[in-house]
Amino acid sequence: MSISVKQLITVFAALGLLCLASATPIRADLSASAQITDTLVSPGEYQYDITLKDIGTTNVGTFWFSWVPGDNFMPVSPTGVVSPSSWKDLITSGGPADGFAIQWVAGSGAALTSGESLSGFQFDSTLTPAQLEGLSSDSIPVLTAFAYIGAPFGDPGEKFEATVTPTSTPEPGTLVLAALGVGLLALLRRPSL
Numbered sequence: 001m002s003i004s005v006k007q008l009i010t011v012f013a014a015l016g017l018l019c020l021a022s023a024t025p026i027r028a029d030l031s032a033s034a035q036i037t038d039t040l041v042s043p044g045e046y047q048y049d050i051t052l053k054d055i056g057t058t059n060v061g062t063f064w065f066s067w068v069p070g071d072n073f074m075p076v077s078p079t080g081v082v083s084p085s086s087w088k089d090l091i092t093s094g095g096p097a098d099g100f101a102i103q104w105v106a107g108s109g110a111a112l113t114s115g116e117s118l119s120g121f122q123f124d125s126t127l128t129p130a131q132l133e134g135l136s137s138d139s140i141p142v143l144t145a146f147a148y149i150g151a152p153f154g155d156p157g158e159k160f161e162a163t164v165t166p167t168s169t170p171e172p173g174t175l176v177l178a179a180l181g182v183g184l185l186a187l188l189r190r191p192s193l
Contacts, residue, residue: 028056028057028058028149029056029057029058030056030058030060030147030148030149030155030157030158031054031055031056031057031147031158031160032052032053032054032055032056032060032063032112032145032147032158032160033052033053033055033160033162033163034050034051034052034053034063034065034121034145034160034162034163035050035051035053035162035163035164035165036048036049036050036132036143036162036163036164036165037049037164037165037166037167038129038132038164038166038167039167041124044126045124045125045126046124046125046126046127046128046129047080047122047123047124048122048123048124048125048132049119049121049122050065050119050121050122050162051117051118051119051121052112052117052118052119052121053112053116053117053118054112054113054114054115054116054117055115056114056158057114058114058149059111059112059113059114059149059150060106060111060112060147060148060149061105061106061111061112061148061149061150061151061154062103062104062105062106062146062147062148062150062151062152062154062157063103063104063121063145063146063147064092064101064102064103064104064145064146064147064148064152065101065102065103065104065121065145065162066099066100066101066102066142066143066144066145067092067101067102067103067144067145067146068140068144068146068159069146069153069157071098071099071136071138071140072092072093072094072098072099072100072101073099073100073101073136073138073140073141073142073144074099074100074101074125074127074132074136074142075099075100075127075131075136075137075142076100076125076126076127077091077093077100078091078100078102078123078124078125079123079124079125080122080123080124081102081122081123082120082121082122082123083104083120083121084104084110084118084119084120084121085110085120086106086107086108086109086110087104087105087106087107087110087120087121088104088105088107089102089103089104090102090103090105091103099136099137102121102123103152104121105151105152111149111150127142129164129166132164133164141161143161143162143163143164144159144160144161144162145159145160145161145162146158146159146160147160
C-alpha cells in the first residue's frame with residue numbers, strides 16, 4: 001500500500017490541528033493571598049498586620065481589603081492605617097450602613113511581583129479577631145478582598161479571602177486566670193506556722 005504526498009500532508013495537518021486543540025494556552029494569572037496577625041494594643045483596640053503574597057503570574061498593584069466591587073464589609077471604620085513603602089491607602093465607604101474597606105494602591109514601580117510577599121499593610125480597629133473572621137451584614141466574609149494587576153478597575157481583578165493567624169499574645173481573661181493560679185499556688189506552698 002502506498003501513501004501519496006497529498007495523503008501525508010492531510011494526516012500531518014490533522015495531527016497538527018489535534019495538538020493545537022489540546023494545548024493549554026499560556027496566559028497571565030492574577031492570584032493573591034493575605035495573612036493577618038492581630039495584636040491587642042489596648043482594651044477593645046486591636047492592631048491588624050497584613051502580609052500580601054502574589055501567588056499568580058502577574059503583578060499585584062491594588063489590594064482592596066474587606067471589599068468587592070460595590071460593597072464594603074467592615075462594620076466600623078478602621079483607624080491608624082499604615083501602608084508599605086510607595087503604596088497609598090484610602091478608606092472607602094458608602095456610609096455607615098454600607099460598611100468600610102481599605103484600598104491600597106502601589107505607586108510607580110512598587111507593584112508586588114509574582115512569587116513575592118509584602119508586609120506593612122496595617123490598621124487598628126475595635127473589631128475583635130472573631131468579628132473580623134465573621135460575616136458582614138450582607139452575609140459575606142469580612143475578610144473578603146480583591147486584587148488588581150494595576151490600578152483599581154484596570155482589569156477584571158480577583159476576589160479572595162484573607163486568613164487570620166492569631167498571635168501568641170494571650171487574651172486578658174487568660175492573663176487574669178494565670179495570675180490567679182500563680183497566687184493560689186503561692187498561698188498553698190506558704191509554710192504554716
